[in-house]
Amino acid sequence: VGRSSLPDGALFLGLDSSTQSVKATVLNNELIIVASETVNFDSELPHYKTEGGVYRDPSDDGRIFSPTIMWVEALELLLEKLKPKIDFSKVVAVSGSGQQHGSVYWKKGSQAVLSSLDPSKSLMSQLKDAFSTMDSPIWMDSSTTKQCREIENAVGGALELSKLTGSRAYERFTGPQIRKIYQAEPQIYENTERISLVSSFMASILVGCYASIDETDGAGMNLMDINKKTWSKTVLEATAPVLEEKLGNLAPAYATAGLISPYFVERHQFDKNCLVIQWSGDNPNSLAGLTLNTPGDLAISLGTSDTVFGITAEAKPSLEGHVFPNPVEPDGYMVMLCYKNGSLTREDVRNQCAEKSWDVFNNYLEKTTPLNGGKLGFYYKDHEILPPLPVGFHRYIVENFNDASADNLTEREVQEFDAPSEVRAIIEGQMLSMRGHAERFGMPNPPKRIIATGGASSNDSILKSIAQIFGCPVFTVERPDSASLGAALRAAHGWLCNKEGGFVPISCMYMGNLENTSLGAKLAVPAPRDGEDREFLKKYTLLMKKRMEI
Numbered sequence: 001v002g003r004s005s006l007p008d009g010a011l012f013l014g015l016d017s018s019t020q021s022v023k024a025t026v027l028n029n030e031l032i033i034v035a036s037e038t039v040n041f042d043s044e045l046p047h048y049k050t051e052g053g054v055y056r057d058p059s060d061d062g063r064i065f066s067p068t069i070m071w072v073e074a075l076e077l078l079l080e081k082l083k084p085k086i087d088f089s090k091v092v093a094v095s096g097s098g099q100q101h102g103s104v105y106w107k108k109g110s111q112a113v114l115s116s117l118d119p120s121k122s123l124m125s126q127l128k129d130a131f132s133t134m135d136s137p138i139w140m141d142s143s144t145t146k147q148c149r150e151i152e153n154a155v156g157g158a159l160e161l162s163k164l165t166g167s168r169a170y171e172r173f174t175g176p177q178i179r180k181i182y183q184a185e186p187q188i189y190e191n192t193e194r195i196s197l198v199s200s201f202m203a204s205i206l207v208g209c210y211a212s213i214d215e216t217d218g219a220g221m222n223l224m225d226i227n228k229k230t231w232s233k234t235v236l237e238a239t240a241p242v243l244e245e246k247l248g249n250l251a252p253a254y255a256t257a258g259l260i261s262p263y264f265v266e267r268h269q270f271d272k273n274c275l276v277i278q279w280s281g282d283n284p285n286s287l288a289g290l291t292l293n294t295p296g297d298l299a300i301s302l303g304t305s306d307t308v309f310g311i312t313a314e315a316k317p318s319l320e321g322h323v324f325p326n327p328v329e330p331d332g333y334m335v336m337l338c339y340k341n342g343s344l345t346r347e348d349v350r351n352q353c354a355e356k357s358w359d360v361f362n363n364y365l366e367k368t369t370p371l372n373g374g375k376l377g378f379y380y381k382d383h384e385i386l387p388p389l390p391v392g393f394h395r396y397i398v399e400n401f402n403d404a405s406a407d408n409l410t411e412r413e414v415q416e417f418d419a420p421s422e423v424r425a426i427i428e429g430q431m432l433s434m435r436g437h438a439e440r441f442g443m444p445n446p447p448k449r450i451i452a453t454g455g456a457s458s459n460d461s462i463l464k465s466i467a468q469i470f471g472c473p474v475f476t477v478e479r480p481d482s483a484s485l486g487a488a489l490r491a492a493h494g495w496l497c498n499k500e501g502g503f504v505p506i507s508c509m510y511m512g513n514l515e516n517t518s519l520g521a522k523l524a525v526p527a528p529r530d531g532e533d534r535e536f537l538k539k540y541t542l543l544m545k546k547r548m549e550i
């Protein structure tokens with residue numbers, strides 16, 4: 001099966017409903033990007049008054065959520081902005097990416113509303129009363145520690161839960177979030193007929209009925225058996241009663257969720273035969289968009305969250321990191337680490353130390369030297385996931401660098417660094433954490449190559465640090481938003497699987513010559529050369545070992 005099997009003139013639409021925006025990427029049958037569009041929640045939907053697309057609840061420590069209806073309004077605005085750029089009737093398949101772990105609570109009776117939407121009215125006006133709570137908890141929430149411990153204890157401990165579901169319990173995972181709602185707001189739980197992830201929520205709107213949760217994003221809930229890819233009855237019972245009927249069935253990420261609903265045919269002129277392919281999480285879509293298919297590759301996504309992920313043939317869950325089914329390889333798995341303090345925390349340091357300017361930030365990065373004279377910083381604007389540490393800025397000066405062993409390094413906490421050192425400290429601190437945790441999680445060490453994506457992957461100064469710290473070449477792709485690109489690629493893949501009547505390897509679509517598509521990764525920073533760069537790498541290794549002890 002070659003790329004020619006994607007029909008001439010066909011378009012594939014990928015949508016990404018993320019923390020700060022919704023985005024669209026459109027591929028043609030040659031897998032070239034022909035259009036893209038974005039709606040930023042804060043600036044284009046200011047009436048919601050979100051900050052970074054979210055609300056932080058001052059009365060409930062760590063509670064972070066978003067208004068569900070804002071995502072609906074943003075989807076409509078995105079389609080209106082995209083309409084002049086492409087002919088929607090040529091879209092043969094659409095798929096999507098949703099921020100992982102976030103959840104939507106459909107009120108009883110909403111299936112009927114969803115299946116009879118009036119094309120003369122807006123989605124927002126018809127769905128504004130469809131939810132049993134207007135607040136969707138999202139991945140940044142850290143208010144469910146109590147529920148995490150209860151679920152872990154009920155199944156025999158953190159490692160047991162990880163072996164069963166692919167991860168120990170995490171505050172942001174949907175299972176603990178559901179348990180908190182069941183305990184704290186039982187009337188909401190009782191009045192909920194379907195719980196969707198952000199991914200399956202958006203798919204449901206497009207197909208006009210409740211779409212399944214896909215097996216990859218479903219693994220981000222602490223509810224799915226990672227080996228059987230079915231709901232784990234043990235964990236469901238430990239989470240909340242009658243939960244399975246509220247979740248519906250799971251489906252593979254490459255499966256067809258359904259035909260696009262008549263609402264979109266009549267209101268937006270989609271073709272009535274347009275397929276909606278299962279949506280999945282943002283990081284799984286990025287994995288697809290980066291065409292990660294070599295075990296030695298490592299991806300680093302520098303977005304609102306920072307994530308490190310790769311592929312593996314077998315699931316080896318542990319007490320850190322996550323294992324998900326691979327969204328484009330049914331027998332494979334995806335391994336991932338996630339950091340909450342990503343772009344918003346880098347922006348914080350930029351605003352405090354670099355005159356709110358990326359030019360000044362990058363200038364400081366360029367004029368300070370690798371290893372930062374031993375000045376090491378860890379900046380937690382929000383409660384960090386990895387390691388699980390509270391809000392705070394921690395600065396150390398590490399000495400005895402000339403000694404060859406990490407255990408001879410001594411560190412002492414200091415109050416503050418000068419501005420240029422602060423800038424280098426946050427970048428080196430984030431990247432050293434990623435390298436240290438990646439090695440501890442059994443990811444490639446060193447990676448054959450790193451493919452960087454996400455907003456900050458357009459920053460060459462940051463990419464240079466990544467190459468120096470990981471000791472390998474760094475590649476980037478044509479566009480930094482690999483999640484919506486991956487969703488468009490998965491739309492094409494799902495269309496092909498549907499046509500062939502079963503799973504078809506995604507690589508069939510590009511037949512190995514990625515360079516002629518928008519998906520090919522290009523070298524941005526070569527691996528450290530010998531001499532000084534290698535010296536830095538050795539000392540970064542010492543610093544990283546020290547970092548992992550702190």
Ligand SMILES: O=C(CO)[C@@H](O)[C@H](O)CF
Binds near residue numbers: 338
């Ligand atoms: O929590 C995460 C992954 O586990 C984040 O990367 C979210 O998916 C960001 F939307």
